[in-house]
Amino acid sequence: MQKEPSYGAGIWHFATYVDRYATDGYGDPRTVLDAIKLAGAVGDLSVVDLNWPFPPGNISTSEVKDALAAEGLRAIAVTPEFYTGAFAKGGFTNPDPAVRQRAIDLVAASAEVGRELGVDYIKLWPGQDGYDYPFQADYNDLWDKSVSAVRELAQSFPDLKFAIEYKPREPRNRMVFSSVARTLLAIEDMGVDNVGVLLDFGHSLYGGETPAEAARMAMARNKLFAIDVNDNFRGWDDDMVVGSVHLLETFEFFFALRDAGWDGVWQLDQFPFREDSVEAARAGIRTMRAFHHALNNLDREALAAAQSAQDALGAQRIAKQALYRALAESETL
Amino acid sequence: MQKEPSYGAGIWHFATYVDRYATDGYGDPRTVLDAIKLAGAVGDLSVVDLNWPFPPGNISTSEVKDALAAEGLRAIAVTPEFYTGAFAKGGFTNPDPAVRQRAIDLVAASAEVGRELGVDYIKLWPGQDGYDYPFQADYNDLWDKSVSAVRELAQSFPDLKFAIEYKPREPRNRMVFSSVARTLLAIEDMGVDNVGVLLDFGHSLYGGETPAEAARMAMARNKLFAIDVNDNFRGWDDDMVVGSVHLLETFEFFFALRDAGWDGVWQLDQFPFREDSVEAARAGIRTMRAFHHALNNLDREALAAAQSAQDALGAQRIAKQALYRALAESETL
Amino acid sequence: MQKEPSYGAGIWHFATYVDRYATDGYGDPRTVLDAIKLAGAVGDLSVVDLNWPFPPGNISTSEVKDALAAEGLRAIAVTPEFYTGAFAKGGFTNPDPAVRQRAIDLVAASAEVGRELGVDYIKLWPGQDGYDYPFQADYNDLWDKSVSAVRELAQSFPDLKFAIEYKPREPRNRMVFSSVARTLLAIEDMGVDNVGVLLDFGHSLYGGETPAEAARMAMARNKLFAIDVNDNFRGWDDDMVVGSVHLLETFEFFFALRDAGWDGVWQLDQFPFREDSVEAARAGIRTMRAFHHALNNLDREALAAAQSAQDALGAQRIAKQALYRALAESETL
Amino acid sequence: MQKEPSYGAGIWHFATYVDRYATDGYGDPRTVLDAIKLAGAVGDLSVVDLNWPFPPGNISTSEVKDALAAEGLRAIAVTPEFYTGAFAKGGFTNPDPAVRQRAIDLVAASAEVGRELGVDYIKLWPGQDGYDYPFQADYNDLWDKSVSAVRELAQSFPDLKFAIEYKPREPRNRMVFSSVARTLLAIEDMGVDNVGVLLDFGHSLYGGETPAEAARMAMARNKLFAIDVNDNFRGWDDDMVVGSVHLLETFEFFFALRDAGWDGVWQLDQFPFREDSVEAARAGIRTMRAFHHALNNLDREALAAAQSAQDALGAQRIAKQALYRALAESETL
Known part of the structure; x- marks a missing residue:
């Protein structure tokens, strides 16, 4: 009888969002402190992954610490935002060396914050690292710049772990770290021990992978540092509530984790654009808890x-x- | 408390298959009589849809009648095979008028057989009617030929119903009757009363429709003559067992049928390439029966x-x- | 020898954008007046389609008129923005009758502006009209609300034309007007003469249609009121430069228009997130002009x-x- | 000024085909000798890749040698057919050890034939190695069986090269060697020097890769042993004529090869189901030759x-x- 896992969520689960049409936003803006309060209201969350700089940008680490403590939450990770408009043509792969350095510096600064918060890993999601058009990019160059930037960061913070979250596309039409196997090859090329994979179920699914198989591949190389779960219609990163479409494949994913003895946090990366975020988190956890019981049976x-x-x-x-x-x-x- | 529906299957569910690689076949060939025996062995099937000419081609209608009677089965439909290699460039839309006529004649002959068997409808699946390459086809011409062929058949057999099974693609890269809405527009153009839609859940799903929504659209126009169910990974007509991937959307599909008062047969169109076909049918029916109970609750x-x-x-x-x-x-x- | 068509663009081609990650934007915000200046700088544009309320919201129709005149441009259409966050759960289909009325009123107000500007059509893109989850929506209800809202508007402005731009998804996971055939059926249900289709090449392509075939279908019913062109990777509305991926199919699309005698404006709907918008427009027009010459030959x-x-x-x-x-x-x- | 490459084709380009509907075939069956004659008729082909056992199964190596000599062709590769119905549940990964051994033996026998013909490589396309349903397979087991089978073969024939042709799916719903990166990881696990990748442009494209980027990745590891080209609509392995849809991305693919100094054969893997196969080959070569000239310019x-x-x-x-x-x-x- 395996004991129940801890549940977590990206703190952005409790934010509000914009997109290219709803520039006025799906709801009023929320600070990270607002979001932490909502995360606490869920009742079953133990940890959260925090964007940094803390939205909207002027909030201190100690304020965040206090807010987390007040809700009984722990920071599992920090996610540096080197994928905003300032990095439109890339973070680690930006053609402008000064912008590339700014991306690396931003991640380094977030790592310091992560240390202070005692996180398990720094999450690297190089969302703007990729390309949009045929012939636009020198693929070897994108690869080398990506690999060397992560290597440099990993070597600068040998006491920390870095988890690369791969994704096929969005916001770039194509991303460098697009699949589990490409990311594992890149990690090999880095030649460091403290870099691994964050496997987002939805990214894997709409990237054409079988998420359970992708997880097996990362675990076989001891590189599965963290997971995120959600759901989608297989064509885009819809970030829907866990189990709302692909129930059996999500269960198979958790079976793969449990079967291989992986004991990390079961973590939500949902974007409830039009839903109540606390209820959306509860719905996701309710289904994950059922998976846990099902695995015991x-x-x-x-x-x-x-x-x-x-x-x-x-x-x-x-x-x-x-x-x-x-x-x-x-x-x- | 709604009473349980009748269950059916395409008789090809109990055949064996070839594809472009396994030209030796996934199992030994079976005649329609072999297949009927297997259909009978399932235990919960009431009706079957029969390819015609009856495979492998030399079997009489009375032999089929006897075989059905022996298994307690009824023929719900006849499916004329005007999508074989002989119709590679089209059945109703074949550029060669003689081949086009042969397709129409084959359907007409199958309609006579259908009458004799007392079927509910003649199923029209114009699998080779479409195109493969940009610029290959005159789309208006394909449309007109498709519409006029079905109209002619419907007018020739005013006592019978014809159900068009739409499908986005395969074997042609693109098919004329590719979506529910296109098919409804075509039926309007035909100007006859005895033509409707056979909605295959899997075709709808991998065509990017929401099957429940597609069913609502056909029912709102009183044109949903029949349904087939199965499952797939949203990219191809995998014809997997019902509920093996998209459980919730399949349930929503049956909810739409029940909610609108549609009382037809719940019918399987699975292709168990590598599975036991009797067990595959039982698995599909087990899930459909659960849907029935769930709808009552x-x-x-x-x-x-x-x-x-x-x-x-x-x-x-x-x-x-x-x-x-x-x-x-x-x-x- | 057909004479060269007029070229147009959605004015948003010359805006800057945000998305859910780059909330700081891909470039500094631009007013509609800034955008009109850039449109004028392209050199080959004759007409533009204008979002309304004119961004950022406080610009008058006469200011816009003057700006257009200064650049030698004409307003071909007005696009009312009833797809912002305020309409997150729908414009025409919003469950809240007051919000639904607000959407209709906004379109009506834009129609007044369109009259004043002498546009050819009011563009209706009900981007938030749809649903996100299985079981979330009553599909008949969405349909009826969509049909009746457009009917009401068309009847209120009998001197104007309304062009519905269909799209498979985004921002909703599924949209009501998702394909050319569904939209044509809806227009039938409206029973009015002044509603037609705006066919966006990219929407058609990633919706699984063959755009040339979709255009033929709309033209056969005299309902092709306008077109937009761009390109994508068939999985999402990437709004790339015309001909950057699907050259042959785009040419086939324009062949279909020319062959059927359609003589409207050849119009760009590109989103140059990271590119110079004037150069992106010129690149699109250069390719369209080549299509024009090719069609003559x-x-x-x-x-x-x-x-x-x-x-x-x-x-x-x-x-x-x-x-x-x-x-x-x-x-x- | 780079000299023109050699052109090649899979000999199946000149065969006829069946699929699950056209069981009577798209044209009359052809032996490998018939196909070689057609390959010779193209006029620009230098090499062919030969299925083995030579279709229809009773043709000797010396007959094939003579036929090739008569047409001025050379065998670049042998493709053992361990993906027929006999291997429905897998070749290298078949759950039945006896069937798995039969697959390995068949490849070994084909390697002997390859030696005799003086081929450049033995092509391994484990088409039936994969799975169809969630929960069906133990992914680690599939991986290990695949890796060990290829390792064993590579070690048994150290004088030969083996090229793995990866493919996302078909005939299985999911395949083990599904992407370039997964295949490169598998090759690492094999720990042998004579195994590499055959990159099929179409497989890469509909697998969501950018083929030029995939080629760069394989070349960066000196593992690009061979290529095949064709085209498709990004959703399935349509095996259409080169450049009939994705002209620019195909050109980019050849640019990547040329730029990296790769000097192998430019090889066709088209399936002209309904087209004249000699003309289809000529059309593909015409476009590839234009790419060659374009690269020089x-x-x-x-x-x-x-x-x-x-x-x-x-x-x-x-x-x-x-x-x-x-x-x-x-x-x-």
Whole structure:
């Protein structure tokens, strides 16, 4: 009987958003302190991942510390924002050496903040590192600049861990760290020990991967540093509530983690554009908790036997028996 | 309390298959009589849709009648095979008038067989009617030929119903009847009363539609003549077992049918390339039966209230409560 | 020898943008007056489509008129912004009747402005009209509200034309007017004469349509009121420069327009997030001008003969001969 | 001035095909000897890649040698057919050890034939190695079996090279060697020197990669053993004629090869289901030859400068100037 995992969330789950049409925003702006309060209201969250500089930019680390303490939350990670408009043509890969340095410096500064907060890892999401048009970029150059920037940071902060969150696209049409396998190859090229992968279920799904298989690949190399979960329609990073579309594949993803003995935080990266963010988090956690119970009930030996015969119908049925029972219990509480 | 629907299947569910690589086939060939026996073995099937000419081509209608009777099955439809290699460049839209006529004649002959079998509809799936390359086709011409062929057939058999199964692509890279809305427009252009739509859940899904919404659109015009269900990964017509990937959207599809008072057969169009076909059918029916029970338990008023507020979290939760309970019961029987 | 078409652009082509990550924006904000100056600098633009209220909101119609006159531009359309955060859960389909009325009123007010500017049409892009989650929406209700709102507006302004720009998704995960065929069915349901389709090439492409085929369908019903062009990678509305990815299919699209005698404006809907907007417009127009010349050189009879035989290789070669010559000339000027 | 490359084709380019609907085939069956004659008729082909056992199965190596000699062709590769129905649940990953051994033995036997023919590489396309359903497979097990099978073969034939052709899916819903990066990681795990990648442009494209970037990645590790080219609509392996859809990205792919000094054969993997195969090959070669000329004319320094600034419009224009001129010349010959 495995004990229940800790649950976490990116603090942006509790922010409001803009997009290219709703420039006035989906709701009024919130500071990181507002968001921490909402995260606390969920009731089941233990940790949060914090954007830095702390939105809207003028909030101190000690204010954040106090706010976290007040809600009984811990900072699991810091996410430096080197993917804003200032880095439109790239952070680590910006053609302008001064802008590239600014990106590296911003991550370094966030690492200092991370140290102070005692985080588990610094999350690197180089959202603007990529390209948009055929012929626009020298791919070797993008690769080298990405690898060397992360290596430099990892060597500067040997006591910290850095987790690269790969994503196929958005905001660039194509990103450098676009798949689990590309990211693992890049980490090899870095030649350092303190860089790993943050696997976002949705990124993996709409990137054409099977998330459970991607997780297995990262774990087989001891490089799965963290995970984020959400859901989408397989064509874009919709960041919907966990289990709202791809229930079985999300369950399979958590099965892969549990089966390999991975014991990290089960973390939400949802964007409730038009939903109540506290309720959206609760819905995601409710489903994750059902997964946890289902994994405790799952007949592992029968599943292994079915899988060893590639018996699709048999394996699905074993998984469904455990899953549906746990889901039914979860929804009737 | 709605009574349980009848279940059906395309008889090809119980055939074996080839593809462009496995030219030797996934299993030994089966005649339609073999397939009918397997359909009977499922235990819950009431009707089947029959390819015609009956595979492998030399089997009489009376032999088929006898085989159906022996298994307690009824023919719900006949599917004329005007999408084989002989019609590589089109059936109804073939550039060669003689080949086009052959396609029409083949459908007409199948309609006679359908009459003899007492089917509910003749299924028209013009799989080779489309195009592969930019600039290859005159789109107006494809449209006109498609519309006029179906009109001619519908007028020749005013006592029968014809159901067009739309599909985005495969075997042609693009098909004429590619979406529910295009097909409804074509049916309007035909100006006849006995032509409607067969909505295949998987076609709708990988065509980018929301199947429940597509069904609503066809029902609003009284043109939903039949349905087929299966599942896929949203990029191709994988014809997987019902509910193996998109459980919630499949349930929403059946909710739309039930809610609108549609009372047709719940029919499988699965292709178990590498699975036992009887077990695959049972798995699909088990899930459909759970949907039926879930629909009986669903709190319709609460759902309508949530939907009228576009309350995504609320609506999903109401649906899940009914669904998970029914699924859990179904898997533990 | 067909004379050259007029070229146009959405005025937002010359704006700057935000997205959910680059909340600080890709460049400094620009007013509509700034944007009109840039549009004038392109040199080949005759008309522009104007968002309304004129960004950033406090600019009068007469100021806009003067700015247009100074640049020798005409307003071809007004695009009312009923897709901002204020309409997060829908404009025409908002569950709150007051918000829905506000959307209709906003469009009506924009129509008055359009009258004053002498536009050809009011563009309706109901970007927030749709849904995000399975089970969230009552599809019939969304449809009815969309149809009745547009009908009401069309009847209130019988002297104006309204062009619905369909789009598969974004910002909602799914939109009501998602395809050409659905939009044509909706227009039928409206029962008015002054509503048509604005076909955006990119929307059609990533919606899985063949844009040339979609255009044929709208023209066959005399409902193609306007077009927008751009390009993308078939998975999202990337709004890239015309011809930067799908050269042949874009040429086929313009062939369909010319072949059917459609004589409207050839209009850009590009979003140069990280590019110079004047140069991006010039690049798009350079390619469109090459299409124009290529169409003048195209051997129509040979193409018709190849198409009537579905001779893909032959048809493509005829198209390419005309296209490549014109493109080569265009790039060496 | 780079000299013109050699052109090649998979011999199946000149076969006829079946699919799951056209079980009667798109044209009459052809033996490998028939196909070699057609390959010779193209006029510009130097090499062919040969399926083995030679279709339809009873043709000797010496017959093939003679046929190749008669047409002035050389065998560049042998492609063992361990992806037929006999290997429905996998070749290297088959759950049945006896079937797995049969797959390995078949490849080994093909390697002997390859030696006799003096091929450059044995092509490994494990088309049935993968899975279809969530929960069906133990991903670590599939990986290990795939890696160890290829390692064993590579060690058994140290004088030969093995090129793995990766592909996202088809015939399995998901394949083990699905992307360039996954395949490079697998090759690392093999720990042998004579295994590399065959990069199929179309597989890369519909797998969501940028083919030029994928090629750069394989070349940076000296693992690009061979290439195949074709085209598709980004959703499936349509195997269309080169340049019929994605002209610019195909040109970029060849630019990457040339720029990195890669000097292998430019090889076709087209499936002309409904087209004349000799004409389809000629069309593909005509476009590739235009790419060759365009690369000789390309202003490399200007392109490098534009790329180093991520100047998308500038870089595209430089590429287009060279490309369009060469294409125009190629089509008017």
